[in-house]
Amino acid sequence: MKLTSYQYTEFHGRPNEWKISGMSLGEINLVVGKNTSGKSRTLLSIVTIAMLVSNRLRPLINSGEWDCTFSEGADEYHYHLKGLKNVILEEKLTKNGIVLLERREDGTGTIWNVSSNSEIALETPPEELAVVNRRVKQHD
Secondary structure (H helix, E strand, O other), rough: EEEEEEEEOOOOOOOOEEEEEEEEEOOOOOOOOOOOOOHHHHHHHHHHHHHHHOOOOOOOOOOEEEEEEEEEEOOOEEEEEEOOOEEEEEEEEEEEOEEEEEEEEEEEEEEEEEOOOEEEEEEEEOOOOOOOOOOOOOOO
16 A cells, blocks of 8 residues: 555644645655755654554644545545544545545544444544544444
């Protein structure tokens, strides 16, 4: 699976907002720019989302919003994550436009169950990512 497009915003709507928009990635990428132009910060934000979704980093997100598109063969995955003050506000994963996982700020949402070919409810602690959390709401 490879990252094909990337967007990131930190401190949205504040004077210290920092943003990467419309970054397209290919097989080999070269990041160039003047000193203090954001090259290292860009790479760090990519490493951070990779560590978060691989469950190698606890999601302590002061402020951040990621939009990532990945490709694997003919399939395209889109992952959206927004966090503020260590609470996950939005999280959504789609495959070829079909929603596989969607969760709200309170940690509730749905996840696609391949076995039953239907959505099932999920409940994840508000400070944890649903994409790596295995808790599913069993009943109401």
